[in-house]
Amino acid sequence: MSKTKENIFDVVLFKRLFQYIKPYKLVFVTLAVLVVLLAIFSAATPYITKYAIDNSIEVKIPETFVYYILAMFAVLILQTVFQLAFIYYAAWLGQNLVEDVRVKLFNHLLKFKMKYYDNSSVGVLITRAVTDMERIADIFGQGLFMIFRDLLTMVVVFGVMVSTNWRLSLIVFVMLPILMYATRIFQKYMKVAFEEVRNEVSNLNSFVQERLTGMKILQLFTREDVEYKKFTEINERHKKGWLKTVWYNSIFFPLADLVSSVCIGAVAWYGGLSVVLENNEVTQGDLIAFIMYIPMLFRPLRQIADKFNTLQMGMVAATRVFKVIDTTSQIDDKGTIIAEHFKGDIAFKNVVFSYVDDEEVLKGISFDVKAGETIAIVGATGAGKSTIINLLNRFYEIKDGVIAIDGVDIKAVTLASLRTQIAVVLQDVFLFADTILNNITLNNPDITEAQVKAAAKEIGVHEFISSLPGGYHYNVKERGVMLSSGQRQLISFLRAYVTNPSILVLDEATSSVDSYSEQLIQNATEKITKGRTSIVIAHRLATIKKADKILVMDSGEIVEQGTHDELLQKENGYYKNLYEVQFLKEEVV
Template sequence: MADKTTGNAFSLRLFKRILAYTKPYRFTYYFVALSAILLAAVSIAMPYLFKVAIDEHIVPKEYEGFTTVLAMMIGALMIEVLLQLSFIFYANWLGQQVIRDLRLKLFDHMMGFKMKYFDTSAVGKLVTRAVSDIETIASIFSQGLFVMISDLLKMVVVLGFMFFYSWRLTLVALIVMPFILYATRVFQKAMKKAFEEVRTQVSNLNSFVQERVTGMKIVQIFNREKIEYERFKEINNKHRNAWVRTVWYNSIFFPIAEMASSITIALIVYIGFVVNLDRGSLLVEIGTIVMFIDLSQKLFRPLRQIADKFNTLQMGMVAANRVFTIIDTDSKIEDEGTMLAENLKGAIEFENVNFGYVENEPVIKNLSFTVNPGETVAIVGATGAGKSTIINLLSRFYEINSGVIKIDSASAKAYQLHSLRSQIAVVLQDVFLFADTIFNNITLQDPSITEEDVIEAAKKIGVHDFIMSLPNGYQYNVKERGVMLSSGQRQLIAFLRAYVSKPSILVLDEATSSVDAYSEQLIQDATDIITKGRTSIVIAHRLATIKKADKIIVMDAGEIVEIGSHKELLQKENGYYRNLYEVQFLQQEVA
């Protein structure tokens, strides 16, 4: 649905969808609408009181009652100010409530996406949708929708009053109106396209900057500063050009609108003073001319503002279209399971599983193996053999193409997704830590895990001393992605994070492949503790872990080529594992 709106100047369907988010705040919505109506009603009070003051008091020099007129003018002004204050505040308040709810829905929806979605979507663009695009939607309420309604109502009231008072003078004021309406329409269409380009370039800019800042080490290691600077310069120029186009359209339209307004004033003054408009009996009074000049400005000013606010509305609509495109994206793992993964024994069975990240490019081929409860199983193989893919499939980050994965003799799909993943803890080779304290990175804000639980677990696996050696101990802030810690220290935090979650199934994905010898020993000791008594799958890289495994699965090109214990596999002459051991692991053992 959302994509179909981009070619239109305005999508009523999309607009209604945005308005649906105001339902929880309908009383505020109605109050803002009422304020807009009342503002329109009082818009003619001041011009009329000016006319009365001029024609009935100033020109004839009759000052009796003049104070009353001034008091009425002050009263009308105060009422208008109060209504304007209420209107602006609650329109903005409503907009902020709407985007808060919309942002929550978007974020919640994004967290349920398959990993495949994030594999193909730029992080910078998703950040743009969740932050700046949604903030732009707020302007629909604060500067677009209600302001336009208020201005339209003012125009209707002013025009009706003008016709009621003098239809001939009103026709004079409306001579240039068709030209203004045509110019406004052309302007709106041009700005719609311009704003689409602006949002596209903002998204590209955010994506580029986010990726380069994240990968700054690579940029500097390979001396790509100048190259990336030139690429950024090109993207930045496109961003500038997109905004300049909107400025160009504004610079054309608004002077034209001002010129038309000035022509209208000149016509009213000329005809009002020179031409007899009332059947030749009297010339138009000075106060009436002043009133019509003021009313014509109140008629044309909202028209100019409507064009401007329509730009704001259009920009908000473009942003909403992009946001709803993500919300409408159906990229979730099916969660139709009814079973709770409680008290799992940890039995795992892959039966004829096939999977590929890209269609017709299989990564796992007819894979079948069994892991008994409490076993530690190592999976080895060359890069690209499909080892890490098994972890992704076990946790249901991706859907298998065929076959079945069973946990405790039940299909993994039979379990509720959240419940299943709560029983599987994963320690990745590349540990991700949030810009937060060590304690929060361990518990991940789980209120059921206390600091005492964390300290006790840390002592058991031998990382308590390391944590306490840091400033503020468990309250030490590791900064973004854990940059304040070494690779080995981040791995130890990840082990502790997995341990305190008390999983039924533990997965270690080459968790010791990039750490120093001291950290490796700590990790090996921690591995012995956290794998004891629970089903564990180890994507193996270090020899010590492989030797202790109950079973070793050897993979090549997405298929199992050998299964057995360390000793059994070494006894196979010309075996895949034996060759791998002699080439890689034996060298490490000798070293």
């Protein structure tokens, strides 16, 4: 068994969690006081009962009995009030702490490199940000403070029992170590079981999320039966993980009840015999008080084991969440220059890049783009065209070389201002489950609805948007499923245009859209590229012909560059062959 699994409590982890309690010190101190008060009041009722029996009932003095009843009633009221406050503020502290951790986690995720997401499961990250967070909240709401309360209750009850009758206490304490040992063994195995459960929950979430997202592909290729079998296997492992916890519970809790019952029986036998024999070792009040005390001593221990389950799940979840928070996968944003506007000169100088070590995607490419020029990039799939877009926006760090805009290395420019000045229209358009207006502005308060409409009219998409139910306030649902691919593309063009970028990057995607949408996209392309530096991954002949320069890529290298006419003059040139195979057919059509 690993060292991690052997440790019941991770002290370092708890210290880290307590750092988030600092803003809520007053609530924490209040809870600590309530823990003490609840422990004292829990032991008070049996104590008062003992004296009521010995000093009123047994000696037949009814006048004092009413005072004991009133005292017990007052204790009950106070205990109820303190219990209510304790439960509420424990949960309140847990939820506020988790809110802070969740915000930190999400802010951390927002700054990760794309490489991190390339290698991570979305389902697992969702589990970390949602399900695991609730388990962390339970550490305080249902775990830690409850355990402290139960432990303190046991200490107080222990002290009162010894001071009341040491003979009966001895019987109880002979039985107590048996339950304590069983509790420790139970905690040890439950920690391992819960780690297994959390692993399977992550796997299950990841599997379901990916299959729901790719449901169309599964149905198109009739993979329903195969995926169903995979799901049942994962679900079976998840069930077995939970059944382990159920098995450990089913052993421990009946054992705890058995030990408690045996202890009560032993006390009742010895105490009852002493009362009958009148040997003055045990009074009737002692006997009744101890019968009340035993569950109060054994039940907290049983509850500690139960709450420990919650605590263990929270600890496992916290470990996973902090692992993400501790991950250093951010782009190095040490630039000091704030780019308010770029003239638009772009230079790639001997840029080398690898997604995977020792597998170069770009092999020392160099090219220049003058301000206001439109360059087209063509090449086979995997040649490195989209990588150029990713590197210009610093989604990934280059291995060697320099990328400069207006003669300044982009690493010297703050990341936020760099990306603000570069607008990208991707081939795979992503829309959020929100209105068209919010998908265009991305909730930027500096862009008004009037500006959006004016921009839409300029690039010729206002009529299309206005024809939708609700117009600009039409909700496109998740990933924009209410729109066609061409319509989504038009929205992405407008989203780029309203930001008034200095540099525009287009990954054209008109091959799968209808002719009407294609015409609108072509018109929009001409409008938004006019007068600004543009880099276009070309899929259509019209874009290539109008480009000021064409970069021809193959296997991570620029093999040719020039205008359309210049490249066609090269005998057996790469571009000429590509043109004749791919683009000439389009021209003929």
